[in-house]
Amino acid sequence: MSSPAPKITKIAVYQVDLPLKEGSYKWSEGKSVQTFDATIVQVSTDIGVTGYGECCPLGPTYLPSYAEGCRVGIKTLAPSLIGKNPLELLKLNEYMDKCLKGHPYVKSPIDVACWDILGKVTKQPIVTLLGGRFGEEYNLYRAISQGTAEEMRRSVEKYQSEGYKIFQLKVGGKIDEDISRIKACSDILAPEELLIADANTGWLMHEAVRVCNAVRDYSNVYIEQPCATYEENASVRKQCQLPMLMDESMDDVHVLNRIITDKSADGINLKISKVGGLTKARMIRDLCVSVGLAMNVEDTWGSDIATAAISHLAHSTPPRYLLMSTDFNSYVSKDTADGAPKREHGCMRAPEGPGLGIEPKMAVLGKPLFEIC
Template identity: 25%
Template sequence: MKIVDLKATTIALPLEAPLRHAHGAHWGRFVRTIVEVVTDDGLSGWGEMGGGGESAEQSVRALLPYLKGHDPLQLEQLRWKIMNPVAGLYNNRMQLHAAIEMACMDVAGKALGIRACDLIGGALRETIPFASYLFYRYPGESHGGEVSPDEIVAEARRQKAANGFTTHKLKGGVFSPDHDIEVYRALADAFPGDSFRLDPNNAWTVEEAIRVAEAVADIRNDYLEDFCFGLEGMRRLRQRISIPTATNVVVVNFEHLAANIRLEAVDVVLLDTTFWGGLRQAYRAGQILEAFQFGASVHSSGEAGIQLASMLHLGAALPNLGFAADAHYHHLVDDIIVGGKLRYENGAIRLPEGPGLGVEVDRAKLDQYAEYFREVGGYAYDRDPQRPDWYAIHPEMRFATPESLSGGA
């Protein structure tokens, strides 16, 4: 089995409503690059990474000379061909490698009749729990516009009824810390017995983060995620509070991981199958975290069904998956995989049963959403479409003003 071709297609998938976060917004769609690895025996494997457009597609296709004739099962060789440390100084190919590795594990699994998780040790669980992942949203066609505590609680009730979530994550940092405290406490009051987590995307100073942590200390917190920026900031925060802390921002590679273990800066690391350079790399990081008795969970970077499948395989294999995973997936209106969107049951998604990643791309849907991308284009993650002059400043963010609480400009 050898690689004979490498293809890339940018798609845009519509969201129920635009998602607001501390650094900007998702403008009503996710933009993803879908990677296809084709082998000499006619099999295709699928991968996915964030962002897209002509430059992203060209970056994928430019790696074909590195990989033509490569055996997809030789995953360690793949890593060194694409992102060895020296080349990485000049060409950061982490997400390119992640998508191609994902596709190689998919096609190798199909050829061997085994699942992607079986290539990293097999599954410890067949269902992976997820959190509700609640955002302040701009209005969409039928949903969205949530800003107030009552509005966020109503959306959480809708998501719980539809998907069975028992863990609720609030994406804060858009408005003042006091507003996030009010909304977070309203969620805790509305769902006694459930667990909660708050993520302001590093929007607060250490001192502000300590104040918020003290204000929500009595809630059943899983952890407080990225309350401030940097390993030193998170270390200072962790020294001063009793609630576990988490990150997907300040620990995103093995150098960061080693420093985090030495500093004991963050308790729980959220592992991403693209940010870490692939499913295997995320799993390796999880093993290191297990050895040093740190927590692990699965991060979401705005996935379509292919990356979601990789997240499910990671969650199935991680021995120390101590928390419900994150996913933006329930905010999507549609997907490009055969059979449509994967379904939540009791707040969890079942590991696909088929070989490889266990999902297959619907080529008609791929074409449909590639055309949609050509119609609507990309967007700037670090800009807010309703606040054109706004931009984020660290360590003290420029929060939304009171007049924007209704969801307008």
């Protein structure tokens, strides 16, 4: 006789401040952040297995998400999840969408925590459940905070010495300054290195076209999310000879279908919390693989727990389609879990333990802000 299905018995929510090692992180239109506000979710079951997930928006000005909103949303959603089976991930996601319209970032840490539970129950790492580990490691990029052309060039040189080969340059400011930033950093790259000029929606269409034309002879440059809307980016893509990535506009499978149909981008940024968790991120990842669209697998931000989730999705993605990924836990000065993946020479690998393969540091998490039973 089979064992009864496990049930969710409690959802606890923790808040952790994550100061940046470099002091501040700056991107388009003068936006910046010094300390990230992370929400960590603990999902407990009646079989004694507990899972963890994390959501950390890049402040309230990057996407339609913010840290306090995540916690309020979980407080609204969590009571309806008590008694549900955490192993039935697609069914659970359908139910969450029924109980709370929209707000995918609210659902993401719950979904990831349930993947953690599934891995622990089946004694497998999430990377195996997502399709299997490709190779020994995968490539990381390093985000270069916006500054002068010379400051950004020095940052690229610093991270070249640490083994990174892909650099995401934060542009989206004054056009002449952005062109200088891109050229200064591209000039010091080796042939196998890449520069992603990420405007974070900061340019108007005519400005984006000017930048693309000015740097079109740099074969190692990609343009990322130059303008605010899907339609604007699609227009720029038609006039740009460089590869283009869609990020902020790429928030669900319906947008991905438009990108595929319109050929409006050459790759996407797949952010786990932006699409609602690993369940939906896997759907999008697999569709990209099936049509030959490259991806950057990441999230909005986070600490060890978010980085572990990213690592499992990235390491289970066929290398040909994985353009890059990220190591957010190396940017912040606070560790939230033992066993988290760490970068080595610009690369990373997913943990091998069951589930996420990490153990949260409860002394760092402190007392929960609230618990729903």
